Amino acid sequence: MSKSKAIENNGISNTNSPNGKYMAPRPEGVKPTCVVITYSVSKDIKAVREVLDERGASVHYIIDKDGTQKEYHNDLTDQAFYAGKSSWKGEVGVNKFGIGVMLINDAKSDFPEEQIEKLKEFLKDVTERYPDLDLKHDLVGLGEVTVNREGNAHIAPGSKFPWKELAEAGFGRYFETTQEQKSELLLSLDSTGEKVNTLQENLKEYGYGVESTSTFDQFTQQAVRVFNDRYGTGLPNEEPPISWTEAGQDVLSQLLGQTVLEQAENA
The missing domain is CATH 1.10.101.10 (PGBD-like superfamily/PGBD)
Structure with a gap:
């Protein structure tokens, strides 16, 4: 899939990130098998880009609070650098097979409706482009794929993230408890x-x-x-x-x- 095709499918604006060194080709024959959600902590896209650049990190997509969605790397051909030491379902190195999506959020506030609606649209598009990617079972938070990391652990996307709402839309699972x-x-x-x-x-x-x-x-x-x-x-x-x-x-x-x-x- 070409870059332009990915942009067309997602209906997003391409920033043409100059930081190609903060990505790598996916291993030959490897397609995305999970979507990983994280948050920015930084207040806006400009600030988070500065932090990512400082750390040599990257994500495939960023969704702003108003629902604006930007692509930084092709999710079919490129692995972005967001997960580090990580695993999911026994497979080590989530960067190799995951799609990284960052939501602009300060880790304390609720996620705006416009942002979550755009995320749902994005996830629907992913399921259409990758029919074998099961987002009922393989939609995860960054904290979930990095539980085996020493030191300060990731908890993203945090306790404010509306997992229940996404499950009701068909993405992920959720069960009520008393x-x-x-x-x-x-x-x-x-x-x-x-x-x-x-x-x-x-x-x-x-x-x-x-x-x-x-x-x-x-x-x-x-x-x-x-x-x-x-x-x-x-x-x-x-x-x-x-x-x-x-x-x-x-x-x-x-x-x-x-x-x-x-x-x-x-x-």
């Missing part, structure tokens, strides 16, 4: 043993880069936090939400059970 479930603590920082090991195995099966250690280690905490942010399953008033609750267990069980059922139906 306050009683959210208040029922199952595992926390001092937990060890088989129950922790089982949680780690289940989170890994879901797609997160965690290993079975039987301790509620740093990477497990990071995985639980981004899971709770995405599905709203954290312990009430806990910040950051790193405890595992009955709500989280219920949602994770439904996610894994639904996936197994769909695989059987498609066999």
